[in-house]
Amino acid sequence: MKVPFMRKLIASILLVSFVACSASVQAREENPFITSKEIDLVKLLPPPPANDSPQTKAELSEILALQAARTPAMVARSQADATEDIWRFADVMGVKFKRDQLPLFAQFFQRVVDSEGAVVDTYKDIWKRPRPFIYSELVKPVVKLSRSGAYPSGHATAGTLMGIVLSNMVPEKRAEIMARAAEYANNRIIGGVHYRSDIETGRITGTVIAARLQTRDDFNTAFDAAKKELRGVLELGPDPADSM
Template identity: 65%
Template structure:
């Protein structure tokens, strides 16, 4: 029995290893959620709106504090553990293997839906449009619109707040700042963030209708609430 229990523990550890997280299957894709049907095209590069949004990025570049820069750099990471500051000390991967695997799929869903839209619109990033922009986060040259980080932050926030409605306000505030930090970091325009919030909401609404999502959501929710003592 002891050897059997050890084998189960080893299998569980392998099942939720970081390497496998990268291979998580998305809950849906752009074939089912075509963002070009939900979002208007991004502003043109030479439009008044883009020029104003570029001005916001440049203003933040000279007004952001070291603390703001540090938070923007930290939020460049795309995973649900960025919500730990509002979820408390029990919110950690080693305590939540089922929850962790579930959110690996949630994060993978963002890329599967958003990347095709980015590739289609190909909006230049602020630093690609103006040499004056100096991002403090990791440079990305993929399409700027919509913001993938904001999409996944909004999506994770909605799903997580449905698991812990007692913290809904704090969770959604955290999700909002997750998107804002992309502007502060100098890697996105305001309209990219706004589109990401719409995209995350649309994706959440769609996948919550699916049976596979509902089944895994229930198990992840139960594990999380038990870990949090709720």
């Protein structure tokens, strides 16, 4: 009578072990080009405005004004932009801009996005600026909530960083790409999860990370391969600037 029970118990243990192992295999290990050890944001950025400062109150008023004016289309756009990846630029890049056609490009930009988190998350924990919806119950967010520090905005950092790198690959679309990066960042205010100063310092941080990455050989090697693949898929031909 005990044998079937033992068999079931062993089978259950094996199943749990298999699921746990599968989950660990599926979990993606981050592989940034650069980390907070190489960029000191405390020396680069001012501290965030104090909670009771006139600046924070003015920024809160902006959030509430946008909250009152936001349309369903604005809400949907801000929710879609809550995803941190390069494919949010597809509406600028065109129908051929797809992950399955750009494996090298996709791998490269995942490392770019990983670099944002590896730099910014450390300083969010240092400054610990409360999110607007934590500071004021009048703020009604429409995007996924985060309890991490608000300053600087990781999304604004990532959007700016991605925009700069992508526009360096396709300078023909630089204006449109950077406009999309600005919208991507601003949607964090519309979504109710960031103040204006979080966004502005995120743009500064993204610009600094982009500049620092361009000094690294590993980044430049991967950039060149990803750029070649992208321009080939988009049928743009060689970048004229490469021959100058």
